[in-house]
Amino acid sequence: MSDTRGYHHGDLRRTLLSAAVQAIEESGPAALSLRDLARRAGVSHAAPAHHFGDRAGLFTAIAVQGFDTLAEALTRAGDELLDLGVAYVEFAVRHRAHFEVMFHPDLYRADAAELRAARERSGAVLRAGLAHRSKLPTRAAGSSDAAERHAGGDDRDGSPAGPQGDVLAAWSIVHGFATLWLAGALPAGLGADPGEAARSVIRHLFIPAPGTD
Amino acid sequence: MSDTRGYHHGDLRRTLLSAAVQAIEESGPAALSLRDLARRAGVSHAAPAHHFGDRAGLFTAIAVQGFDTLAEALTRAGDELLDLGVAYVEFAVRHRAHFEVMFHPDLYRADAAELRAARERSGAVLRAGLAHRSKLPTRAAGSSDAAERHAGGDDRDGSPAGPQGDVLAAWSIVHGFATLWLAGALPAGLGADPGEAARSVIRHLFIPAPGTD
DNA sequence: CCGCAAATCTTGTCGCTGTCAAGATTGTCG
């Protein structure tokens, strides 16, 4: 079945996908070449086209895979906002290639049904996790007056300062940290563990003074 | 001098740069073609090489221009953290092409002297502005107990949770918001003004409950 | 004013790429 020899490769699609991910991790999405991919897989230069149509099709498949993997990772992370954010950053660093593709819609077919479904899947996990944001672990014991306070405030959605605003702020800070980390823009001295570094950055979201213990 | 006719174009470098920026705004950096640029400027296909060396050289020039423009914009924004963040996001949206190139170091020559200088210039402005972060405007009158509190706490730098942590958190949230906005990943309904949307998101950094007033 | 060197742009070429079309091989199902 997964015989990689003979006229039929047997598992070409999966092989091409993982080769693509590896190539992107090495030199970025822009440098990806379908022909080079085919060469790595030991097939002819036009073989990839049959499975993905064209370059955009390949990137679409990678993005789909990425959104699904992200959904899994976030699910595993649990309900607490902090852990959710750390998981997001760790996903970005661990699956750098997927992450870079996912947030460059000009690379793939953003309107593809398969992709919209995958995006929606990971979006749902994110929203579900953030719905419990009252479980945000402050250093103090009290159950987060922050959440309570504006739960009584303005609940109509659409308002950018409303509960959606919390989600936006949380998403922005973890996405920004991940992006800057991947771009190599962050100063050295943060250590080698992006998850831990992200944790202390995320704490600044709702808790003014972090303190060291 | 700026005669665009004849054998010598006269102002080709600037023309190519602005054509490149426009092309990137239309279809992203990956789709940029030196030959297409030359065609737009009405010169031969090899003309750009003389001014920029190669593709990476062109992107380097764009990145330099971007870092300098960002430095200007941040300088104009003043000292308050909130305005600084809004200016950052507005720069990203207004100069989308520059922003996208700046944070994709694999596109250009990150070690070029000219570029490191420009990056350092904008970095200095950022740090200078954030040094006054005690001026962060809370809704309440009091002069931000947040800043005071941990100014007495741990002042040694290098600690990710220290004052550098504030800078990181602020940078992350505005960079993340800008990136998500540009990627079209944010939900509709935030309105058409990214600066204003950013303002209400940034407020979540140190102030738990924003309230609408 | 002259002439020469440097700067600027052109022309030609090479290998590489993505994409399409047409053919070869293999698995599958009636």
Added chain:
DNA sequence: CGACAATCTTGACAGCGACAAGATTTGCGG
């Protein structure tokens, strides 16, 4: 066994970045 669909190959074409060599213009020293 035979036909059909899926899979892969071969061949071709235009566009691209890069390099080399030549043409044209500018500018500066004499």
